[in-house]
Amino acid sequence: MAELSGRKQQILAIIIERFIATGEPVGSKAICSEMGNAVSSATIRNDMADLVELGLLEQPHTSAGRVPSQLGYRYYVDNLMATYELGIDEQERIKIWLQSFSGEPDRLLEKAGSILAELTDCVAVSSSPADADAKIKRIELVPLSEHTAMIVLLATSGILKSSVVRSETQINVDIAEVFYNICQNYFIGKSVSDINVMVIQTLVASLGDRVFIMSPFLCAIADLCEAVKTTELHLKGQSNILNHEELSEDAFSLMDFLHRGTPLENMLGSHKKQLNVAIGTENLYRELKNSSTIFSKYSVGDKDSGSIGIIGPTRLDYARLIPSIKYLASVIGNLLSETLDEE
Amino acid sequence: MAELSGRKQQILAIIIERFIATGEPVGSKAICSEMGNAVSSATIRNDMADLVELGLLEQPHTSAGRVPSQLGYRYYVDNLMATYELGIDEQERIKIWLQSFSGEPDRLLEKAGSILAELTDCVAVSSSPADADAKIKRIELVPLSEHTAMIVLLATSGILKSSVVRSETQINVDIAEVFYNICQNYFIGKSVSDINVMVIQTLVASLGDRVFIMSPFLCAIADLCEAVKTTELHLKGQSNILNHEELSEDAFSLMDFLHRGTPLENMLGSHKKQLNVAIGTENLYRELKNSSTIFSKYSVGDKDSGSIGIIGPTRLDYARLIPSIKYLASVIGNLLSETLDEE
DNA sequence: AGTTAGCACTCGCTTGGTGAGAGTGCTAAC
DNA sequence: GTTAGCACTCTCACCAAGCGAGTGCTAACT
Numbered sequence: 001m002a003e004l005s006g007r008k009q010q011i012l013a014i015i016i017e018r019f020i021a022t023g024e025p026v027g028s029k030a031i032c033s034e035m036g037n038a039v040s041s042a043t044i045r046n047d048m049a050d051l052v053e054l055g056l057l058e059q060p061h062t063s064a065g066r067v068p069s070q071l072g073y074r075y076y077v078d079n080l081m082a083t084y085e086l087g088i089d090e091q092e093r094i095k096i097w098l099q100s101f102s103g104e105p106d107r108l109l110e111k112a113g114s115i116l117a118e119l120t121d122c123v124a125v126s127s128s129p130a131d132a133d134a135k136i137k138r139i140e141l142v143p144l145s146e147h148t149a150m151i152v153l154l155a156t157s158g159i160l161k162s163s164v165v166r167s168e169t170q171i172n173v174d175i176a177e178v179f180y181n182i183c184q185n186y187f188i189g190k191s192v193s194d195i196n197v198m199v200i201q202t203l204v205a206s207l208g209d210r211v212f213i214m215s216p217f218l219c220a221i222a223d224l225c226e227a228v229k230t231t232e233l234h235l236k237g238q239s240n241i242l243n244h245e246e247l248s249e250d251a252f253s254l255m256d257f258l259h260r261g262t263p264l265e266n267m268l269g270s271h272k273k274q275l276n277v278a279i280g281t282e283n284l285y286r287e288l289k290n291s292s293t294i295f296s297k298y299s300v301g302d303k304d305s306g307s308i309g310i311i312g313p314t315r316l317d318y319a320r321l322i323p324s325i326k327y328l329a330s331v332i333g334n335l336l337s338e339t340l341d342e343e
Numbered sequence: 344m345a346e347l348s349g350r351k352q353q354i355l356a357i358i359i360e361r362f363i364a365t366g367e368p369v370g371s372k373a374i375c376s377e378m379g380n381a382v383s384s385a386t387i388r389n390d391m392a393d394l395v396e397l398g399l400l401e402q403p404h405t406s407a408g409r410v411p412s413q414l415g416y417r418y419y420v421d422n423l424m425a426t427y428e429l430g431i432d433e434q435e436r437i438k439i440w441l442q443s444f445s446g447e448p449d450r451l452l453e454k455a456g457s458i459l460a461e462l463t464d465c466v467a468v469s470s471s472p473a474d475a476d477a478k479i480k481r482i483e484l485v486p487l488s489e490h491t492a493m494i495v496l497l498a499t500s501g502i503l504k505s506s507v508v509r510s511e512t513q514i515n516v517d518i519a520e521v522f523y524n525i526c527q528n529y530f531i532g533k534s535v536s537d538i539n540v541m542v543i544q545t546l547v548a549s550l551g552d553r554v555f556i557m558s559p560f561l562c563a564i565a566d567l568c569e570a571v572k573t574t575e576l577h578l579k580g581q582s583n584i585l586n587h588e589e590l591s592e593d594a595f596s597l598m599d600f601l602h603r604g605t606p607l608e609n610m611l612g613s614h615k616k617q618l619n620v621a622i623g624t625e626n627l628y629r630e631l632k633n634s635s636t637i638f639s640k641y642s643v644g645d646k647d648s649g650s651i652g653i654i655g656p657t658r659l660d661y662a663r664l665i666p667s668i669k670y671l672a673s674v675i676g677n678l679l680s681e682t683l684d685e686e
Numbered sequence: 687a688g689t690t691a692g693c694a695c696t697c698g699c700t701t702g703g704t705g706a707g708a709g710t711g712c713t714a715a716c
Numbered sequence: 717g718t719t720a721g722c723a724c725t726c727t728c729a730c731c732a733a734g735c736g737a738g739t740g741c742t743a744a745c746t
Binding site: 150163252255338339340 | 507
Binding site: 039 | 721724
């Protein structure tokens, strides 16, 4: 496929870039003038016919200009696209924007999604680190009132989960001590996958009456472990779907797809590469057959954990968006690693 | 307006209920048969003409059936609607659904929004309690690693906010003690409105070098106070907008409106009554001129604090939805009051 | 006075036909 | 391999005719 003549490559690039910019089919005359009339429109028409033959272009109907096909976009992304680098000031702006947000990991991802949605005019998806091998790094009991407390769990995946628990008995120092002892002996350092409601129940039984009052707290820990290993998806900018003409037709099915959650999760899970660009039917799900997706993984402590990216029309400004998403993912990885980088 | 004859009321109710169910204009013949042919269609046509005269009905065009006008819906909601009560089992289902969700207040509201969106096929909006008069009830420092800690702040509005803070110095018992002393002396019991970055800065200055290392923690407290008094809006089921024919026309402006946030916030703030039903142009914002909104406030500790409700087309099943929303609000109020009900 | 049957009428929706415009494909010449 | 010229194709916007549903009105009835 790479044996395209230089002029054909040039024509293809012009068509794709113009089409990305305007959304209108591109005619031979327009290309001709864009090339400074180096060749005539008829010549370009001949080349265009060849490109259609090769499957890189399509014509909506006989007498319309040409439009990039899925394959055309793929060729562009792989061979033609100028790899544009993010400006330093834009980098700084994103970084500061995210850093200023001192919050929990999930909130950070949510925020990053908002920024991305804003930046790209697409639906942004961010997934929290879901690592079934994550170990419990720390558990804390935070008293809130006589009968309620918050339990905070930090996992080696960098994720932090908390839950408010109500106890029938008053929560005092003794109870806290018993709680910490149990945590130290049975939870800290264990894999979150090993902790579930069953384990908790046998544990409670073995500890006997004395710690029966611990039961709600321990159940909460099981819930938190469950939450740690569950990918949480953050969707932002769903309304951007309506900004794109070409998606409005299946806006409904697309919205529905996004809200179903599981398929989206599967899709993210299926990505092998650091950066994943899927155009049209290259996507795992047919609901996305008219969409493109760009996702990048981020790493927490040297380990790939979650992803962030966008879903938009196939008519995307790949050259601009790919570097932005890459960069955003790297910043997220750095920030999420902060609670883990010592000890 | 209440001096409508019984038959006219009946006709109005039939038209509205049929229209809510089918979305089609209702003709005189259909009404006639619905009334068991008690009177002829011509009679009904006469009555319908009067109802149009009164502004309670509209005809899309001369030869179509009738459709309820905004005023018609209002009359229906105020006078005609059978006040339907929620079934016990449905009540239980909602309650258990929400209770099972042991989390933080904001998560609870998010969850409640999801349930409501599901239940009503509309966009659900829930606002967290925003109470500028809220006092700081409790502040806790939760160590996470050598250099990071989480700060948890509980306010009398029932809201719980937390933030992860990174410190240059190692976080040890001494620092924690200094932190708690400062909190006890300067923060606990104070109104969140009184704490801002300015106050923190003068406080840090007055404390001198010794506690300079406290600065990031205290700044975090200011941020948390800010967060406590800021209404947080949770939107759920945005895609449901596309489920309703009559909204798809201004789906775009509606989506945009929802995502702008501030106007929505203003709108919720403007509600005086416990339950607020606004139909079409009764809404504060013209973006909602073709929509209806149903919102109910919930109370945390005897104090109205936030709201939950829906935004949908004017063609809503008011009789079914109003009791559901009322009930949901009451459950939320009860659950959120749990961390406050003692001491 | 309120109710009814009958009928002409109005209006929106669909279908089919027409004309303009844009861009192509092809052919023949360079 | 490139170019000019021209007939051709297809979409889109516009208009007219036919239909069907439901009305408004009139005149008669209780």
